Amino acid sequence: MYHQIVPPSQGEKIQVLANGQWIIPNEPIIAFIEGDGVGSELTPLMRQLIDSAILKTYETARKIHWLEVYNGEKAAELYDGDWFPEETLNAIRDYHLVYKGPLTTAMGAGFRSLNVALRHEMDLFINLRPIKSLPNLNTPVKHPENIDMVIFRDNSEDLYSGIEFKAGSAQADSLLEFLQQQLGVNRFRFTEQCGLGIKHISEQGSKRLVRAAIAFALKEHKTSVTLVHKGDVMKFTDGAFLKWALEVAIEEFLAVRHPNGRWWQIIQGEHELIIKDELCDVMLQNCLLAPEQYDVIATTNLNGDLLVDSLTAQVGMIGMAAGANLSEALALFEPTHGTVESLVGQDVMNPVSSILAGVMMLRFMNWHDAADNIEQSLHKTLCNNQVTEDMQSLLPDPTVQGTQAFAQCIISHLI
Known part of the structure; x- marks a missing residue:
C-alpha cells in the first residue's frame, strides 16, 4: 500500500463516522511527522512523554501505536527529492489524526508545505488555539491567570488565502x-x-466555523462565545461574518435575546451560554484590561492571527503555545514555533509547545486524565523553578535545564 511508510503491526485505525463522530479505540494508530530542525529532537521527547503519561495513567488499558509519515527534508531523502510525497497525504487520510513537528519553510524550492497542502486539499478550516497561563512565570501582565481562552480562527478565507x-x-x-x-x-x-x-468571507465558511465553536462551548460547558470582527468598517465581509454567525446561533442553537438587550443566550438544561460580539480593536484592548470576560472566541483569519499572538505573549511567549488544524474528519496537532535551525544539536530548545500540542491531542481523544497528568507535571516542574534557557528571564531564581533534562523533570512528576 505504501512505499516508505510502514504501519505498526499492532493497534487499530481511528474511525470517523458519516455523522462526524470520532471513534477512538483503546490502542489507536496515530501518525506523526518528526519535523525538520529542532523537530528531530523535540518530537521524540513529546512521544516519550505522551507514552509515559498514558502508561502511568491507564497502565496497560490504553496505548498509542505511532506511525511515522514523511514531509520536508526527511521526505526528500526518502523519496528522491519529493518534499511532500502523495502517500503522506493518503496515510493522513487513512489514519485521521496526526502530530506534526516544525517543518522547513520553502524558500524558492517549489515544494508544498504540509500546512498549506492540508489546509487547502483537506479543508482544515479550523485553527484551534487554547491560550492559558502557566504557573510561576513573570509575564508582561500583572494577572496572566485571568487569561483562559480557546480561539476558533478560520483557516480557509479572508486575506490570508493568498489571492x-x-x-x-x-x-x-x-x-x-x-x-x-x-x-x-x-x-x-x-x-x-x-x-x-482579495478579502473574501462566505456564508458557508463563516457558519461552519461558528457552528463548531458553539458546539465546543456547549460540550465543554463554557460560559460564552465571542464573535470578533471589524464589521463597523468592512460591512460586507466582517459584517457579514457577524450576521451569518448570529444566524447559526439563532436558527441552529435556538439562541434568544439576553435580558440586557445586547447579547444572545443559548439555554440547554441548567447551562447558559452567552453569545456576544466585539470589534477586533476593542477585543485586543480588553484582552489586556479584562481578559476574564472571555472564554471561547470565533473569528476570521487575520483577526485571529493578531489576537492569538498578542494573547500568547501575555501569558509567556509565543513559542510556548500549541495549536491544531481541524476539519470534520482530520485533526493535526503541532507546536507553533519554527525549525529554529540555529539551536539544532545544542540541547537548549524549549519543548513546551511540542508538549502542549501533545496534550491538545490527548484532550481531542477524550483521554483527559493523561492530559491532566502531563499538565500537572509541567506545572510542578515550573513551580520548582526548572526551566529551559529561554524561560530564565520569566523567573526570579531559575534553574536552567537542557531540553532533555527539562523533559525528564516533567516525566519524573507523572503520577
Whole structure:
C-alpha cells in the first residue's frame, strides 16, 4: 500500500463516522511527522512523554501505536527529492489524526508545505488555539491567570488565502481597470504600481466555523462565545461574518435575546451560554484590561492571527503555545514555533509547545486524565523553578535545564 511508510503491526485505525463522530479505540494508530530542525529532537521527547503519561495513567488499558509519515527534508531523502510525497497525504487520510513537528519553510524550492497542502486539499478550516497561563512565570501582565481562552480562527478565507496580484503586473492592472470601469470603484488614492489582495468571507465558511465553536462551548460547558470582527468598517465581509454567525446561533442553537438587550443566550438544561460580539480593536484592548470576560472566541483569519499572538505573549511567549488544524474528519496537532535551525544539536530548545500540542491531542481523544497528568507535571516542574534557557528571564531564581533534562523533570512528576 505504501512505499516508505510502514504501519505498526499492532493497534487499530481511528474511525470517523458519516455523522462526524470520532471513534477512538483503546490502542489507536496515530501518525506523526518528526519535523525538520529542532523537530528531530523535540518530537521524540513529546512521544516519550505522551507514552509515559498514558502508561502511568491507564497502565496497560490504553496505548498509542505511532506511525511515522514523511514531509520536508526527511521526505526528500526518502523519496528522491519529493518534499511532500502523495502517500503522506493518503496515510493522513487513512489514519485521521496526526502530530506534526516544525517543518522547513520553502524558500524558492517549489515544494508544498504540509500546512498549506492540508489546509487547502483537506479543508482544515479550523485553527484551534487554547491560550492559558502557566504557573510561576513573570509575564508582561500583572494577572496572566485571568487569561483562559480557546480561539476558533478560520483557516480557509479572508486575506490570508493568498489571492494577491503584484503591483505593476498585468493581472493587477487588469483588475484595477475592471474595478474602476465596470464596478465604479473610485476610492483608489493611487492606481500606479498598486498591489491588490482579495478579502473574501462566505456564508458557508463563516457558519461552519461558528457552528463548531458553539458546539465546543456547549460540550465543554463554557460560559460564552465571542464573535470578533471589524464589521463597523468592512460591512460586507466582517459584517457579514457577524450576521451569518448570529444566524447559526439563532436558527441552529435556538439562541434568544439576553435580558440586557445586547447579547444572545443559548439555554440547554441548567447551562447558559452567552453569545456576544466585539470589534477586533476593542477585543485586543480588553484582552489586556479584562481578559476574564472571555472564554471561547470565533473569528476570521487575520483577526485571529493578531489576537492569538498578542494573547500568547501575555501569558509567556509565543513559542510556548500549541495549536491544531481541524476539519470534520482530520485533526493535526503541532507546536507553533519554527525549525529554529540555529539551536539544532545544542540541547537548549524549549519543548513546551511540542508538549502542549501533545496534550491538545490527548484532550481531542477524550483521554483527559493523561492530559491532566502531563499538565500537572509541567506545572510542578515550573513551580520548582526548572526551566529551559529561554524561560530564565520569566523567573526570579531559575534553574536552567537542557531540553532533555527539562523533559525528564516533567516525566519524573507523572503520577
